[in-house]
Amino acid sequence: MINRLNLKAWLLLLPALSLLIAFTHWPTLKSFWRSFTWARSDVAPSQFVGLDNYRIMLDDPVFWKVIENNFWYALGTVPTSIGLAIMMALWVNSKIRCTSLLRLAFFTPTILPMITVANIWLFFYSPNIGLFNQLLGLVGIAGPNWLGDPDLALSSLMVMTIWKEAGFFMIFYLAALQTLSPELFDAAKLEGANAWRIFRKITFPLLMPTTLFVLINALLNAFKLVDHLFILTKGGPNNASNLLLYYIYETAFSFLDSYYAATLTVVMLLTLALIALVQILVIDRRIHYR
Amino acid sequence: MKTLTKCLTTVGVVSILGFSSAASAGTDLTMYYPVAVGGSLTKIVDGIVDKFEAQNPDINVNAIYAGNYNDARVKALAALKSGEPAQLSVLFSIDIHELRNLEAIVAFDDIVSTDAEREWLNSFYPALMENGKADGKTWGVPFQRSTIVMYYNKDMFRAAGLDPEKPPTTWEEFTSMGKKLVKKDNNGNVQQWGAMIPSTGYPYWMFGALTKQNSEVLMNQAGTETYFDKPGVIDALEYWQDLGNKHGVMPKGMIEWGTLRQNFLDQKTAIMWHSTGNLTTVKNKASFDFGVAKLPGNKELGSPTGGGNFYIFKKSSPEEKQAALKLVKFMTSPEQAAHWSKSTGYMGVGPGAYETETLKAYLKTFPPAAVARDQLTHATAELSTHDAGRVRKFLDDAIQSALTSQETAKKALTDAQKQAKSILRRYK
Structure with a gap:
């Protein structure tokens, strides 16, 4: 009986499992293996080269640059968009007029595809004809070259990313807020707690499961989402806004070097796995689940 | 739809x-x-x-x-x-x-x-x-x-007191006319630039024009050698830098390939260097009198195909x-x-x-x-080597780091040459 049950379970899992193995696990293993091999071109037979690709990687200044950029990019986008998301969620959850319109407004950037958004923002950021510099021009400030200045390019990408992501995270917080029991807040008010105290002692702790979920997603996105680079900067000027995944793309499809691309991919996978692991193991323990 | x-x-x-x-x-x-x-x-x-x-x-x-x-x-x-x-x-x-x-x-x-x-x-x-x-x-x-051609706004040439039928043919003219075409408001903010040469998208391509005009090429026909650090090549990049940093003809820093045509159509720049592939669109959309000319030269005329x-x-x-x-x-x-x-x-x-x-x-x-065709007599090949993606990126990065003043032209190009050389060694 148990065997038949087991078999049935496996059969039910089979479709999902085979897709996962074919498109996730097998390519991962293959990339891992590939990162230890090299060939002159894609048609030549590859040979085992040990850690050679990794040694080249450690000597590659662009690799270090994209790692550094990715670090700042994550640091710059993740906390801000989560903070904004919470604020927006609290606002549209309160009893004000036109909440649905407001919710829609906040959610709009999420609905738009990244490429579309990037194409619009390309013209926002454009130094002479762009919206931002024209607005600045009205008050007599000569705006900077947002995407063309190596000191500003990455920050400009971050601003757009925050604008795009915050609305998405807001939806999760909004859903979470609506499940919170109103009695808690009534009780707190009876005790004379002010709004900030209520938020700090009740709302925020109760939102922690959502925050963990959003945090993992936001951090992963900081590594996974590079669509806008294709349109806005192509990683330039001089790699000032290059990110790891875009560099992997460049290596694989512009340099046609699938071996080095595999090496970089392994680094990326390990980084992401590590981030998820730390979050789940460390932060998870401090979270109050009901 | x-x-x-x-x-x-x-x-x-x-x-x-x-x-x-x-x-x-x-x-x-x-x-x-x-x-x-x-x-x-x-x-x-x-x-x-x-x-x-x-x-x-x-x-x-x-x-x-x-x-x-x-x-x-x-x-x-x-x-x-x-x-x-x-x-x-x-x-x-x-x-x-x-x-x-x-x-x-x-x-x-x-x-x-x-x-x-x-x-x-x-x-x-x-x-x-x-x-x-x-x-x-x-x-x-x-x-x-x-090829790359020079689009210019004849109305702006007239307004600046320049002959609209005589676009610049040398680097000196390009610089001096460019300066005259720059218009600033009372606060000293630039309203209209003299010229724009795009430095994103295909910077190495634009650079190929400047180097050819300086009688240099960027690589050999077999694609196994590059010449990024030759004095004439470095000189060409320094001229490009100077247009923005010293002469104030172009904006400093990067100029975006994708939005340049719109800048020209919106009359934010009097001159742009761009692919002839834009010609018909510019013709259909320009609300002003524009001309197209061969790129100016230094030692000779030149543009890559x-x-x-x-x-x-x-x-x-x-x-x-x-x-x-x-x-x-x-x-x-x-x-x-x-x-x-x-x-x-x-x-x-x-x-x-x-x-x-x-x-x-x-x-x-x-x-x-007919300009693009007429320019063919002065044309050279576009940068094309083995492992082209990488080699191109070395040069692109060098150009961008020089134009954004992170490096001197000499240092940037010497480094790029070194990197290209070590990669191309395998193909000889």
Whole structure:
């Protein structure tokens, strides 16, 4: 009986499992293996080269640059968009007029595809004809070259990313807020707690499961989402806004070097796995689940 | 919407055809092609392909728009790798060495059989063949080819007291006229720039023009050596830097390739250097009187050629190769080349195109369309080496770091040369 049950379970899992193995696990293993091999071109037979690709990687200044950029990019986008998301969620959850319109407004950037958004923002950021510099021009400030200045390019990408992501995270917080029991807040008010105290002692702790979920997603996105680079900067000027995944793309499809691309991919996978692991193991323990 | 529906229908029809190809007679060809300058070029390609199919009912052509040059190469190579059919493609002319290293393409010399066909292979402008030849054979046939030309706003020339029929022809004139064309408001903020040379997208291409004007080239024909650190090359990059930093003719820092045309159309700059592929769009959209001229020179005039060539893929049957050759011959024939040139601004690929009634009449009403061709006498090949993606990026990064004042031109180019050299060593 148990065997038949087991078999049935496996059969039910089979479709999902085979897709996962074919498109996730097998390519991962293959990339891992590939990162230890090299060939002159894609048609030549590859040979085992040990850690050679990794040694080249450690000597590659662009690799270090994209790692550094990715670090700042994550640091710059993740906390801000989560903070904004919470604020927006609290606002549209309160009893004000036109909440649905407001919710829609906040959610709009999420609905738009990244490429579309990037194409619009390309013209926002454009130094002479762009919206931002024209607005600045009205008050007599000569705006900077947002995407063309190596000191500003990455920050400009971050601003757009925050604008795009915050609305998405807001939806999760909004859903979470609506499940919170109103009695808690009534009780707190009876005790004379002010709004900030209520938020700090009740709302925020109760939102922690959502925050963990959003945090993992936001951090992963900081590594996974590079669509806008294709349109806005192509990683330039001089790699000032290059990110790891875009560099992997460049290596694989512009340099046609699938071996080095595999090496970089392994680094990326390990980084992401590590981030998820730390979050789940460390932060998870401090979270109050009901 | 209509195009989308058409595309989807085509994809649907083609996949059905693909499944039943054993049953259907005739030859199916799949061709990828890129569009680098925007505009409605896909419709024009579709139109030419439709004409070809009408003339050759036994050949079905599935022309797939595949993004920019990079995307098109990625898609075509991915298709080849996965065993999907693709018999020919329009790809970046400078991909030749890599496509050969991947053993993806065949030489046209090995496919043509008749004398007429050999003559056809010799009917193109020699400057356009430079990026298509290697090891004494022709691997790429020119199709959507361009040079960089100088678009300038005649109204602004008049307003600045310059002769609108005398655009700058030397670097000195370019600098001095550029300075006169800059307009500032009372706060000293620039309202209108003298000139813009784009430094994103394809910086190495623009740089190829400046180096040629300084009588230098960036690489050898075999694509195994680069000359990034020659004094003349460094000098050219310093001039580019000076235009922004010293002379104030251009904005400092990067100038975006993608939005430059809009800057010109919005009259934010009096001059832009851009691909001739923009010509027809500029003509249709400019609300002011504009002119097109050869790029100014220093030691000589010069511009690299650019754009896409036809390649025929190795992984195809002899019948398919012949059908592909037929298609390439049709699309590069004088009549089609003339039609293509008129609709886009890309140049007619051979002298024959300019002898057709279409282009003759067009040039009479719109002389700027001849500038790209006239410039061919001064043209050089576009940067094309083995491991081209990497080598190109070394140069792009060097140019950008110099233009954003992170490095001196000399240091940036010397480093790029060192990096390129260590990579290219393997191909000698």
